[in-house]
Amino acid sequence: MRHRTLAAFGLAAVASLGLAACSGGSTTTSPDGSGVVTLKVGATPSPHAKILTYVNDNLAAAEGIKLDIVEYTDYVQPNTALNDGDLDANFYQTVPYLENAEKQFGYDFEAGEGIHLEPLGVFSNKHKSLDELSDGGTIGIISDTSNQARALELLATQGLVSIPEGDGDVNINTVTKLKNFDFREVEGPQLVRSLDDFDYAVINGNFAQEGGKSIASDALVVESPEGNPAVNVLVWKSGTDKSEAIAKLEKILHSEQVKKYIQETWSDGSVIPAF
Structure with a gap:
């Protein structure tokens, strides 16, 4: 797994989109021509799906994306679905968990930066x-x-x-x-x-x-979120043709609005921002 910073991922996304355009491959343009890209994202109900719902209801449209959130109650199916192409990304796991799953099942996934910690x-x-x-x-x-x-x-x-x-x-x-x-x-x-x-x-x-x-x-x-491998991350499949839209979602998930939402929603400290 290549754990990139957001800036590096953004450059890679632009590069991959350019190659796709030159080769006639798929792009992130929506089928109806509206320019809004739908991302199907798997997540466990709380806090992950709740955070994604807040993003979809308040922040996604301004970035030209829409989230189709699929909830899972186990830790195996979201990675299986992502690998099979049934999801564009998932949000429920830590990097150590992901690395272990990659070793066990041979996944070729990438992960963003830490979003939150359940300390x-x-x-x-x-x-x-x-x-x-x-x-x-x-x-x-x-x-x-x-x-x-x-x-x-x-x-x-x-x-x-x-x-x-x-x-x-x-x-x-x-x-x-x-x-x-x-x-x-x-x-x-x-x-x-x-x-x-x-x-x-x-x-x-x-x-x-x-x-x-x-x-x-x-x-x-x-437990502190600083430098903590147990922080939760957004994960996507390497080589996805929705890399530009995923980069936008990754950016939103590290916005001040999302940080404030996490702090206010889980004021008891059970979920804390990792950025």
Whole structure:
């Protein structure tokens, strides 16, 4: 996968359109001659489809594009549909997830820059700060492998664990604990419900919200979007003939209007802009 900056992608889009015009290939002009290009974009319902709906209702027309938003409730079908040509783009995944899917299925996709992060937070019903972690204490952590690695990265920023160097797996068995405590692996949705059983727990923002906790007001530590590989990105198929329209959508998704919409819609901090 070639992870380009927006500027680089925009230049590539113009170049590819020029080649298409010279060769008589397809362009991004709409079939009815209106000049408005429809992009079929797959997304999970929230926050992705909600953000795209805001874009379509308020910002897309000014850029000459229209979004046909297709909602998915799983993480496999949107990439399958994109690869099969049933979608022009999708918006639901992180770059590490995409890179793993490309290795597994041989996709040839490209991704834009980070749009938003659904951050992890450290929560506790017993303590006011991580400094209160006692000798032999317990930290609840998600059992899902990709989110567990994120949780451990967050704990590493707080000086609780050391992450091994290299490209090996990051999990509770490969990190070095820098203090005397025990990990307890729990499924994501159960972490907030089991919070009384631990000194602390690292919980995904959406699971915390479902359990009545707020990232903004209840988390002791919150994952930062800066340089974070877990930010969510727009993804498209390499060589698409709608590259110019996708570049416009990528630009809109990084606009001040979208940033403000994310901040106001998820004022609890469960979704934060990554730009």
